[in-house]
Amino acid sequence: MNCSCSSSQHVQRSRSLGDGSGAPYATLSGTELELAAEILRQHGALTATHRIAYIGLDEPDRREVTAGRAVARRARIQLLDIESGLARAISVDLGTSTIARDDEIDAEFDGQVPLLQEEHAIIRELVGADARWADALLARGIDDPSTVALAGLSAGRYPIEGERGRRMARVLGHHQPTPLTMPWAHPIDGLVAFVDLASRSVVDVIDTGAMPIPQETADYHVPGTFGPERTTQKPIVISQPEGPSFSFDGDVISWEKWSLRVGYDMREGLILHGIGFEDDGRVRPIVHRASIAEMLVPYGDPGPVRFWQNYFDTGEYLLGRLVNSLELGCDCVGDITYLDVPIADALGNVKILPNAICIHEEDAGVLWKHTEQFTGTSDVRRQRRLVISFFVTVGNYDYGFYWYLYLDGKIEFEAKATGLVFTAAYDERTSRFASELAPGLAAPYHQHLFCARLDMAVDEGTAVIDEIDVGALPIDDDNLHGSAIGFTATRLRSEHEGRRRANSSVDRTWRVSSTNAKNRLGRPVSYVLATEGKPVLLAQPESVIASRARFATADLWVTEYDVNERYPAGDVVNQSAPEQGLPAFIADDASLENTDLVLWHTFGLTHFPRTEDWPIMPVDICGFALKPHDFFDRNPTLDVPASTSACACAHEDKGSASSEHHLHHLSVRPPSADA
Structure with missing residues (x-):
């Protein structure tokens, strides 16, 4: 990352979230996440063909917590079988190492679990090897499909024949002739691919006709692309010498x-x-x-x-x-x-x-x-x-x-x-x-x-x-x-x-x-x-x-x-x-x-x-x-003290014409009869 600030002006402290305290609403710790996955394996729910699409805290009922009742510590999981395409919603009890709930996610009625990160690689592989896609690129002057950045995108739910109940993605492309080229500047329009992620197939390639690919660069991340950088900015220093409050x-x-x-x-x-x-x-x-x-x-x-x-x-x-x-x-x-x-x-x-x-x-x-x-x-x-x-x-x-x-x-x-x-x-x-x-x-x-x-x-x-x-x-x-x-x-x-x-x-x-x-x-x-x-x-x-x-x-x-x-x-x-x-x-x-x-x-x-x-x-x-x-009985900040840090009003060099700080006096006139 390019940054013009000097890190010596700043202070960094790091902590880890998920302290493992088991408090009702504490984020699942790394240990608890590992335990949840192990419980799934023990019950045969997480096998070589299964993927965790989502895992997070299965939050307890606030009324139970407010009443002071003991609540189970659970993880909620959405699980996808990448071979069958079947998905399940599961709740795992971390205290008893049991599965508290296991419901099928009906693809036709409910929908699909979120896109997996590995599915983006599948999309690139399938579309990159599709002859229809390659022909469409060639018609646009692109003879190397590997120079096209592919965006695998959620498909929505439209009345398209044959799609209902299938795990779909739609794919748009942008030309990226070099690794440093910003591809968003070069959309390949009139072209979209429909991919079935479960069967790993390109269902359709829609080509409405070649359109000119915009050529102007957008490589702002390459120094000098849009001229020299400014040299006018003076440093702004933020300091808390006694640490945070x-x-x-x-x-x-x-x-x-x-x-x-x-x-x-x-x-x-x-x-x-x-x-x-x-x-x-x-x-x-x-x-x-x-x-x-x-x-x-x-x-x-x-x-x-x-x-x-x-x-x-x-x-x-x-x-x-x-x-x-x-x-x-x-x-x-x-x-x-x-x-x-x-x-x-x-x-x-x-x-x-x-x-x-x-x-x-x-x-x-x-x-x-x-x-x-x-x-x-x-x-x-x-x-x-x-x-x-x-x-x-x-x-x-x-x-x-x-x-x-x-x-x-x-x-x-x-x-x-x-x-x-x-x-x-x-x-x-x-x-x-x-x-x-x-x-x-x-x-x-x-x-x-x-x-x-x-x-x-x-x-x-x-x-x-x-x-x-x-x-x-x-x-x-x-x-x-x-x-x-x-x-x-x-x-x-x-x-x-x-x-x-x-x-x-x-x-x-x-x-x-x-x-x-x-x-x-x-x-x-x-x-x-x-x-x-x-x-x-x-x-x-x-x-x-x-x-x-x-x-x-x-x-x-x-x-x-x-x-x-x-x-x-x-x-x-x-x-x-x-x-x-x-x-x-x-x-x-x-x-x-x-x-x-x-x-x-x-x-x-x-x-x-x-x-x-x-x-x-x-x-x-x-x-x-x-x-x-009306939440407070009066202004709740009456106890906030006046600023004690050095400022212009405390500057002692009042007579110096070359001083970088200037003192401004405030005159307060008492009320008079003609006020």
């Missing part, structure tokens, strides 16, 4: 008044458990569990080569296993603690993903400030935040996932999208559905949609949820001049009512309130979900992708907590059947009053690529916030 106890992190358990899963990636805030001597729960449970990238080119391009990066590709090893001074700056993460590969062997999670503090501007003329005082406090993040690379795109905790009790999440856009050839047809980025090079319009699963626990106990809209109040006897403003609170009483759309014109938010805890003024303590209100899934409601990603058609779904409801698009996502996940979860229209509530929030970006996004895309950001509302 956070500490660890196993996987539990404490920072300022926050405490939480950091977890990791090869599907969801980073998971935060038991987020709480210390107030008046006790830790008050806020969120039981928080994660980004699904991520969807739907493309908008309806042509015969790309109509199927819709990717569930979490459920189909397991983005958590695609994590980057972060580098000090480049990905993370300052005093950094990295967490290494254990996962198991397809054969059950434990792999350590080094520097997978980055944890650090950063200054976040002004926390609060006031200059008061009546007292002659001026006060300011600095905000800071704890950052917990990881980065993944899913094919052409890179995504950063950032959780922020603030001194004032606010929680934020940001997704940062960068990397390279998926490219195509640009012509008269694609001009309606794509942007031209370089001569003859197109990038189809698409979206990046994330779904956060927020298992709320506001001061523990049960809760209710209200939709809050603001607006002007009507003119009446109490509002003669029409200047009054107010809000309406609409109680969401059932799961069907809990499927909601954002509305920025009324600054719509959703407030989760405890049914038993009140603040000192007698109001229910609560947290508010504040959203950006950007478009959700733009595909037509009757489209195939909308039927499989129904979760993405609303900004919010609210469900009663159920331990078996973990993923908004369902447990099995690859080639999944319609209406899985949230539509099935709310079918019983359970009550949302006085119960444990789970919020599912879809948010994201709609991307009409611009020339500035090529050859590599500057970070684009989306997210949401959880804010305390």
Whole structure:
């Protein structure tokens, strides 16, 4: 990795996640992952022809844990027989070395387990040896199939004859004449291969006709390709000479008044458990569990080569296993603690993903400030935040996932999208559905949609949820001049009512309130979900992708907590059947009053690529916030001290004209009669 920062300015600390403590929500340790694989072998479930498509913690029911009952430590596994194509969902009891549950995954009804990493090699072998593919390349002036980079992609579930129940992938190619050539600049369009991964055969090669292959280079990674580098940047040094303000106890992190358990899963990636805030001597729960449970990238080119391009990066590709090893001074700056993460590969062997999670503090501007003329005082406090993040690379795109905790009790999440856009050839047809980025090079319009699963626990106990809209109040006897403003609170009483759309014109938010805890003024303590209100899934409601990603058609779904409801698009996502996940979860229209509530929030970006996004895309950001509302009795940061670090206002060389720092005096005039 190329990085202009000097690592001597930074401090790195490393820890391993999965401490083996056996706490109910602790990440499976390497030892536990090995034990789970061994139990499968003992029971004949993991043989030479079987592959582990997914393995993670089979989380216990939160109500059992809250009640203090003993819960089993289990691993949940999706297993694929690569010879027969049959798949199973298995739960292994690590304490008793038994199989607690073993269910068949019906390929025709449920769908397929995620793509295996080894299947990408199979795709390259099969397509690279196919005569139809070679002939199509030759018609485009490419006589060596090995110079084509092949992208093996999830197939979706379309009414294509002969595909139902088969484990399929679709393959697009990009020309890569040399090992250092950035292939995304040279799409081979009008050509796609359909591959059956179970039978290991190329089912079909669709060739709609040769199109010119864009030739302009995108080799930004080669120094000098786009001119000399800047020489104007002066160093920025971030220093914490006394070390960070956070500490660890196993996987539990404490920072300022926050405490939480950091977890990791090869599907969801980073998971935060038991987020709480210390107030008046006790830790008050806020969120039981928080994660980004699904991520969807739907493309908008309806042509015969790309109509199927819709990717569930979490459920189909397991983005958590695609994590980057972060580098000090480049990905993370300052005093950094990295967490290494254990996962198991397809054969059950434990792999350590080094520097997978980055944890650090950063200054976040002004926390609060006031200059008061009546007292002659001026006060300011600095905000800071704890950052917990990881980065993944899913094919052409890179995504950063950032959780922020603030001194004032606010929680934020940001997704940062960068990397390279998926490219195509640009012509008269694609001009309606794509942007031209370089001569003859197109990038189809698409979206990046994330779904956060927020298992709320506001001061523990049960809760209710209200939709809050603001607006002007009507003119009446109490509002003669029409200047009054107010809000309406609409109680969401059932799961069907809990499927909601954002509305920025009324600054719509959703407030989760405890049914038993009140603040000192007698109001229910609560947290508010504040959203950006950007478009959700733009595909037509009757489209195939909308039927499989129904979760993405609303900004919010609210469900009663159920331990078996973990993923908004369902447990099995690859080639999944319609209406899985949230539509099935709310079918019983359970009550949302006085119960444990789970919020599912879809948010994201709609991307009409611009020339500035090529050859590599500057970070684009989306997210949401959880804010305390009547949760505290007063501003919880009144105990934050004034900054004591050296600053301009403490500089002693006031008379030096050559000083690099300048002192600015603030004059406060006492109030007068004519003020």
